[in-house]
Amino acid sequence: MMITNEKNDFDILRFTTVGSVDDGKSTLIGRLLYDSKGIFEDQLAAVQKTSGKKGFESDEGIDFALLTDGLAAEREQGITIDVAYRYFNTPKRKFIIADTPGHEQYTRNMVTGASTAHLTIILIDARKGILDQSRRHALISSLLGIPNFLIAVNKMDLVDYSQEVFEKIEADFKELISKLDLANANIEFVPISALKGDNVVNAGSKMPWYKGSTILEVLEGVDVQSTLVDKKFRLPVQYVIRTDNAEYPDYRGFAGQISTGTVAVGDELISLPSGMKSKLKSVTALGADTDRAVAKQSVTLVLEDEIDTSRGDMIVKIGEEPELRKEFNANICWMSETKFEPRKKYLLKHTSNKIKAMGTEINYKLDINNYDKLAATELGLNDIANIHFKLLKPIAADSYKENRNTGSFILIDEISNDTVAAGMIN
């Protein structure tokens, strides 16, 4: 098949960074971009033109924070409001950074950035230790199922590069996350100075006691694809492609992006919710058909038999069916200024499916700073809660823990059309 003819070890890692003013997040991103040459001179010059009024300057005389603040309002106020996406490459990998603000009022932006991340960088100021922000960040990263945590203890230059300070923070953080469900997560701690560059791209000479990887080495080393390929095969059908010509007479193909797993010609498949069964005949592609497809590919499958399948359905392997669920509990992050209303009908978008749904009961609300479960009767902007949902029709869904794609949904307000919540099925 086509993909095997290419060099496949150069892939993409998406990671998120969260932080508020002064904790050095923008400096860290600026440093990664600058040291890996991911920033252009004219973009740098445009920033330097408006620089000089705020922020920290590095040894190179650059206020890295200004590189990452994209909107005029952000540059004027010196804050990060929204999620910004940044790109850089090393010889090993392409990186996509979702750069989000850390303040509690921007929890929804953190959730957004975390939703697609393979890795999260949690920045901790070495002088201050673990703050509320770190607690929030760890909780959101764990709720959103990010598989890799990189705890960067920053500003080591301001604590004399002390091993003791670093180890104390490491111990405190491990204690903190023992309350979270992180049994399967890969967690690494790195002492750094983003401003001076120690242990970001290059190790530097200030912390000989630290034998671990630099930030970039961790970012380059994380495996993101194997785990997706190993899971059960899931193809949410997006579009049915039909045509009738000499090469493809009476053609009918089921198009979608494979969430997880792999599929090969001859595999016995079942379409949900209809329950109709068939076998994979071929995978259509411009150029030449193939006999196999893998997680994250956008493909078009042709089956042996004519079965009734359309947008919103899910094709899976026989014996690996997900549950059809009409009711479930889900963790949600409320993203709208309009409050959540129990029993109000929202539009729930799950894979390629849109269905009416209502939250019948708030099981509990999470205190995002100390992780306590609180009783609640209403939810507002940035609240994180566990809710019981009822759907108009059943959907084929996995739990979010098993599958971040077939276990997630958004809620849409039918009047304002706003995206009001992000949901993760239990």
Place this chain on the structure above:
Amino acid sequence: MSIVKEELKLNHLRQLEAESIHIIREVAAEFKNPVMLYSVGKDSSVMLHLARKAFYPAVLPFPLMHVDTGYKFPEMYTFRDELIKSIGAKLIIHKNEEAMANDMNPFKYGTDKCCAALKTGGLLAGLEKHGFDAAFGGARREEEKSRAKERVYSIRDEFGQWDPKNQRPELWNLYNSEINEGESIRVFPLSNWTEVDIWEYIKAEEIPIVPIYYAQKREVVMRNGVMIPIDRSSPYTSPKEGEEVLIKNTRFRSLGCMPCTGAVESDVTDIDGIIEESKLARKSERENRVIDLGSDSSMEDKKKEGYF
């Protein structure tokens, strides 16, 4: 085990391709009347190729639209017409005829006003005329800092305006296609691609591109530090009085209107050379686009008015 896994891995281009195709299919499935903006450049070429892959073996389920200012390079028009014929797509060419009849040009009115009339004005009128509710654009987040904050689905009001403070959260690969009457969306399937990704993909898929991306000897003049190409067939692309015409080996990193698109000196005549140059480039590809040089928030201001 590890050998099998290696074969099952997707490289960065295949990951980007899959994400873009997913977005294109979502829009085709959820909107009544989508259109793909086609501007003849490298990004449009990649976007169109991805759309063809998304629906293969069927034909594209939506038309293409070129918002033509009349000031594009002659090579771009030739390329456009030949390509469209060869792939059998439906192309709408939309021009702001009124402004063009009134001799709108960047010299008399300035680049900003000219762009507002011929590009933004032409685009909005074209979308409205055909009642398009979704329009694909080839913009990438890496290109410019306000684009870095724009969603894949960018909601526009009745005036086509972007409100950066009122963007919907966008999570996982779940896009919210619900809009009210009169609203529309701009969709950016190439959001996560960089210039180097685009060139590497053009190479991998052998996608045809306009030949002026390759270097050739060309007459140019220097205007405000930008090397502007000369074509004596029109007064707007001829040298002005007192300007010194230089002959230089040049190519273009990004294509726009001839009077406002700068060339870069280069000897590169093949795709590997372009990829190498893009990797080594220390300036962004829009450095020579006169439209972006206005102010620090030039692009953000234009997007707020309805520009792509």
